[in-house]
Amino acid sequence: MSNDSKILVDVRNLKKHFVKSKDLLGRPSGVLKAVDGVSFQIRQGETFGLVGESGSGKSTVGRCLLRLYDYTAGEVRFDGQNISSLDEKQLKPFRRKIQSIFQDPYSSLNPGMNVLELIGEPMNIHGLYSGDERKEAVAALLERVGLKREHLYRYPHEFSGGQRQRISIARALSVRPDFVVCDEPISALDVSVQAQVVNMLEDLQAEFGLTYLFIAHDLSMVRHISDRIGVMYKGRLVEVADSDELYDNPLHPYTQALLSAIPVPDPHAVSERIVWTDAIAEGEAHELREVSPGHFVALP
Amino acid sequence: MTERLLSVDGLRVSFRTRDGDNQAVRGVSFHIDAGETVGIVGESGSGKSVTAKAIMSLIQPPGEIIAGSIEFRGERLNDLPEKTWRKLRGNRISMVFQDPMTSLNPVKRIGDQMTEVIRRHRGLKADEALAEAIRLLREVGIADPERRVRQYPHEFSGGMRQRVMIAMALSCSPELLIADEPTTALDVTIQAQILELFKQLKANPDTAVALITHDLGVVAQVCTRVIVMYGGMIMEEGTVEDIFYRAQHPYTLGLLRSVPKRAGGGRERLIAIEGTPPDLLDPPPGCPFMERCPHAMAKCAELPPMFHIGPGHRSLCWLAEDDHPPEKSASGDVRHKEATL
Ligand SMILES: Nc1ncnc2c1ncn2[C@@H]1O[C@H](COP(=O)(O)OP(=O)(O)OP(=O)(O)O)[C@@H](O)[C@H]1O
Ligand SMILES: Nc1ncnc2c1ncn2[C@@H]1O[C@H](COP(=O)(O)OP(=O)(O)OP(=O)(O)O)[C@@H](O)[C@H]1O
Ligand code: SF4
Ligand SMILES: [Mg+2]
Ligand SMILES: [Mg+2]
Secondary structure (H helix, E strand, C coil), X not given: CCCCCCEEEEEEEEEEEEECCECCCCCECCEEEEEEEEEEEEECCCEEEEEECCCCCHHHHHHHHCCCCCCCEEEEEECCEECCCCCHHHHHHHHHHEEEECXXXXXXXXXXXXXXXXXXXXHHHCCCCCHHHHHHHHHHHHHHCCCCHHHHHCCHHHCCHHHHHXXXXXXXXXXXXXXXEEECCCCCCCHHHHHHHHHHHHHHXXXXXXEEEEECCCHXXXXXXXXXXXXXXXXXXXXXXXXXXXXXXXXXXXXXXXXXXXXXXXXCCCCCCCCCCCCCCCCCCCCCEEEECCEEECCC | CCCEEEEEEXXXXXXXXXXXXXXXXXXXXXXXXXXXXXXXXXXXXXXXXXXHHHHCCCXXXXXXXXXXXXXXXXXXXXXXXXHHHXXXXXXXXXXXXXXXXXXXXXXXCHHHHHXXXXXXXXXXXXXXXXXXXXXXXXXXXXXXXXXXXXXXXXXXXXXXXXXXXHXXXXXXXXXXXXXXXXXCCCCHHHHHHHHHHHHHHHCCCCCEEEEECCCHHHHHHHCCEEEEEECCEEEEEEEHHHHHHCCCCHHHHHHHHCCCCCCCCCCCCCCCCCXXXXXXXXXXXCCCCHHHCCCCCHHXXXXXXXXXXXXXXXXXXHHHCCCXXXXXXXXXXXXXXXHHC
């Protein structure tokens, strides 16, 4: 990705805290800092990968970018516009430009709607196409994601996980977005379908100049698809670098532990797993520092 | 001698739809012995979850088990009354479902859901069950479990919900654990921790694990044997070494090639298997992989038998015909068994 394309998504010191449930004695027990001071930029046409511990706040970052939440602190600029404090009416154009594909293809599709309705719904909301024109547009999208026209009138439960994820992708693309938050879009798919979907996401990116935030646990796939990768741990970014640099030269002990735990598809491979138990205590977190061009790490 | 825990013979499952019968599972036969970890991999939609649900007797209308037998420790499960079956399920066979959000009750606290299961299966008192739930959550790597049990599913991250499901399945120390994509939503360090738990469960030589996963790295690292499915059928079966070093079936080979290469990085295109799986409403009479197979030949319009490649290694593909004998037909076995029951 060329470095001179403009910054499309600019996240500055983003924080999202949730009120914790009450403790055993019924007292409210403070806040849960799901996202606690995260900053990164994504250039137009770039794919930014987000990996890290389960529960470290990746999906919460994604939902903040979709403005499904108000932020506790910090701001997000999209194409130069601060979307942090816009009200629902002002947000409407952004709701079209920023789309999402979620982790769970089972619960993210309304079971009572058929494929035509599911994919047509966002078009409806944003006033794109109508009637037969819409049906044609949906059918074309279906074919674009490897499904068939015959599937128009079927319901989500009649599809396998992989097929449902294609429906989610078609739905996200139906309103011609600029930026797509992909939260584990391929986790539920077998590797050959993963390869198809990833190739498809890359083709669509080239064709429409899309920008992606790609959240996933499959580190070899993240490396493949991402230009740059951020590693999250306990609500913060601990390392950000170009994909190959991150894999070849991980500096943070958590990144090292993570990379060493990738299971190798070879039964005789002996891998040395690095275990990192040195959990960062709250309040002790360090700031990201640039240690070589484009490689940032949060170390003491 | 190892004990046969589970045998599935000639299983067929269909779903009635407006457009006809969706033949999700079309004659699947395999077995799992005590002490094994069997990986089940295959195309999305190939019938892995439906096979698992059939074993758990969880196929609901419009789905139906059309044919086949399922035996657990020599006892034919299909004939059991639902009540006996329910007792077995969850107690001696338990399953981790692929979709944690739909299997957790959204309006009930995590702790209440867990203690309910633990009490039902282990007859513990409420406070003992709660202590056990907290212990299990800690075991699957959830920090601060005392507080977490008071939360609702939406307050958990995707990976945490998946671990709740695993903790519930492990709570009754099952003899057979069927785990359907149990670690897809977990980061690799926690995945390693969960796989370690499965290994501990298996340290008991009487138990076995069936692991449905698409992560070939996980299969290579923890499974002893692998079953490869496509289009509602088993394409190939063998030890992990058979599958990773000596795979015979073109679909298995395509699957292995789809994994991104670790070295080099770069932006080469991934090697996907082009095309789409067969429509199970109207499946082809011949080899289900024919439309996408680079080796397809005229003969493939006819369904090949299972060829015996080596001990425990079999492949449903005509390419094996010249060098390997066909196996006895599985459906023949079924008829034999039904006759003697
Ligand atoms: N709506 C909510 N209410 C309360 N807590 C929440 C809510 N959503 C998320 N959390 C908490 O915020 C933290 C971060 O969750 P998030 O879903 O962002 O993690 P994640 O990095 O996406 O994890 P995973 O890899 O498991 O999906 C977790 O501790 C989670 O329990
Ligand atoms: N309730 C249902 N009604 C109709 N068809 C169904 C139903 N449940 C499953 N099927 C069909 O059965 C087939 C097999 O589905 P199954 O869920 O077993 O696939 P899978 O191998 O587990 O795939 P994945 O890897 O995507 O989870 C699919 O074609 C699916 O559409
Ligand atoms: S039987 Fe024929 S079509 Fe099927 S996998 Fe073998 S060679 Fe390919
Ligand atoms: Mg998440
Ligand atoms: Mg499945």
